Amino acid sequence: MISRGTAGFEGARVDRIFNRRLPERQPAAVVRPETEADVVTAVRLARDRGWQVAVRSGGHSWAQWSLRDDALVIDLGGLREMEYDAATGIVTASPSTQGGAELAPYLAERGRFFVGGHCPTVGIGGFLLQGGQGWNARGWGWAAEYVVAVDVVTADGELVRADATQNTDLYWAARGAGPGFPGVVTRFHLQTRPLPGHVAHTVQAFDLADFDEVMTWLHETHGTVADTVEIVALTRTDPHLAPGPVLLVTALAMVDDQHEADQALAPFRTNPAIDRAILVIDNEPTTPEAERARQLEDNPEGHRWAVDNAWLSGPASEVVPAMRRAYTTLPNEKAFTIWFSMAPLRALPDMAFSVQSEIYLAAYVPWEDPVDDERHQAWLASVMADLAPVTVGQYLGDSDLRRRPHRCLSEEASARLEQVYAERDPERLFVGYLAQASVRRPLVG
Numbered sequence: 001m002i003s004r005g006t007a008g009f010e011g012a013r014v015d016r017i018f019n020r021r022l023p024e025r026q027p028a029a030v031v032r033p034e035t036e037a038d039v040v041t042a043v044r045l046a047r048d049r050g051w052q053v054a055v056r057s058g059g060h061s062w063a064q065w066s067l068r069d070d071a072l073v074i075d076l077g078g079l080r081e082m083e084y085d086a087a088t089g090i091v092t093a094s095p096s097t098q099g100g101a102e103l104a105p106y107l108a109e110r111g112r113f114f115v116g117g118h119c120p121t122v123g124i125g126g127f128l129l130q131g132g133q134g135w136n137a138r139g140w141g142w143a144a145e146y147v148v149a150v151d152v153v154t155a156d157g158e159l160v161r162a163d164a165t166q167n168t169d170l171y172w173a174a175r176g177a178g179p180g181f182p183g184v185v186t187r188f189h190l191q192t193r194p195l196p197g198h199v200a201h202t203v204q205a206f207d208l209a210d211f212d213e214v215m216t217w218l219h220e221t222h223g224t225v226a227d228t229v230e231i232v233a234l235t236r237t238d239p240h241l242a243p244g245p246v247l248l249v250t251a252l253a254m255v256d257d258q259h260e261a262d263q264a265l266a267p268f269r270t271n272p273a274i275d276r277a278i279l280v281i282d283n284e285p286t287t288p289e290a291e292r293a294r295q296l297e298d299n300p301e302g303h304r305w306a307v308d309n310a311w312l313s314g315p316a317s318e319v320v321p322a323m324r325r326a327y328t329t330l331p332n333e334k335a336f337t338i339w340f341s342m343a344p345l346r347a348l349p350d351m352a353f354s355v356q357s358e359i360y361l362a363a364y365v366p367w368e369d370p371v372d373d374e375r376h377q378a379w380l381a382s383v384m385a386d387l388a389p390v391t392v393g394q395y396l397g398d399s400d401l402r403r404r405p406h407r408c409l410s411e412e413a414s415a416r417l418e419q420v421y422a423e424r425d426p427e428r429l430f431v432g433y434l435a436q437a438s439v440r441r442p443l444v445g
């Protein structure tokens, strides 16, 4: 254990944190378990010392949720396990496993695939607990839907298995409560999918002047596209295409063969602005590795970040104008805003994750100089304010509940989670949500 004020504490506090706009929050100590037994010991130690517990898996929370004042940080980076059972198709993995950089290649060697996060370095721990918007979530669902069991150290310091038949309250909460989960997950048991036989993409680039026409067409069209296609529209700067930001419509088909990809991607040929496109790539073969490498480039390490998001709902005539400034006024050349299709909306199973809509919008602003902190955060706040009339909630994964709390769980799920807390962690050993002090129940906005 490395206590505050001792050598090595600052490194243990922040070295594994992705967002380098580091907060001042000072935990009491950081512990780095190497076994499940160490996690049990750490939880019991926190109880004895009267500390709360914060957990870190991959360290990629934008709002650095693992850093909490006066808490014991249980940093799971040293728990390393990955095992695949060919008979069931279930992989077990430690929470700090990187979904794209570690789990994906391990499974690919075995002909299997998991709907992990887009950026390869994200830890599966925080990602899965908050729902997990992985590859082709619109067709294949939330990654949390593939969690068949979790092993959990509870507030009592007991190691238990939670699944559909035992400790079902924890199993329910582990699929969506995110940083509000009352326990430390030490192992995930995940159902895998067959590795797609063929991956191909369509990419169309447009001048921002075409934004309204293209996005109105996409709004009307995306719900009709085959459920094997991930659809993302984004604006970003690519000097190979234009000096300033461009609008990119991207469609990634994960299918069996070239013919199926051609059919699945056909609707994108109906884009009414296609004759004005700066670039058209139509049904070109690609690979999951190439797609992940691109994500790594778009999400550079060593940067300060401000990120926000919204679930949008409404007709194109209301949604498109509300989105316009988030896409057409990016504050620097590394910033990007994505529009991620979830249409047609799939019904969710009974799990804590409970708020979504057909359109997910998230804006990401990386920068390096602290002098830009206020300007970039002000830009983000102002474009998110434009979206308020068409916003129905937000996704925990890209949220900072201290800056803009909005509904992340349904009212019913939020009440049920409070019940789980009352039974599992009445003394609030686990830190829970980092939200505005004035908001009692940030999840219901």
Ligand SMILES: Cc1cc2nc3c(=O)[nH]c(=O)nc-3n(C[C@H](O)[C@H](O)[C@H](O)COP(=O)(O)OP(=O)(O)OC[C@H]3O[C@@H](n4cnc5c(N)ncnc54)[C@H](O)[C@@H]3O)c2cc1C
Pocket (backbone or CB within 6 Å): 018, 054, 055, 056, 057, 058, 059, 060, 061, 062, 064, 065, 066, 067, 076, 095, 116, 117, 118, 119, 122, 123, 124, 125, 126, 127, 129, 130, 131, 132, 133, 134, 178, 179, 180, 181, 183, 184, 185, 186, 299, 397, 398
């Ligand atoms: C570059 C980048 C790309 C991203 N891309 C995606 C994406 O494609 N899809 C998506 O859905 N999200 C994405 N995210 C968001 C990401 O999934 C969340 O930030 C997630 O919380 C990161 O998980 P982590 O384990 O790395 O983070 P951490 O910061 O380690 O964990 C976040 C919090 O989750 C809780 N937690 C984590 N592990 C445990 C555990 N084992 N037991 C109990 N509680 C735990 C704790 O409260 C912890 O503080 C991205 C983030 C980044 C930085």
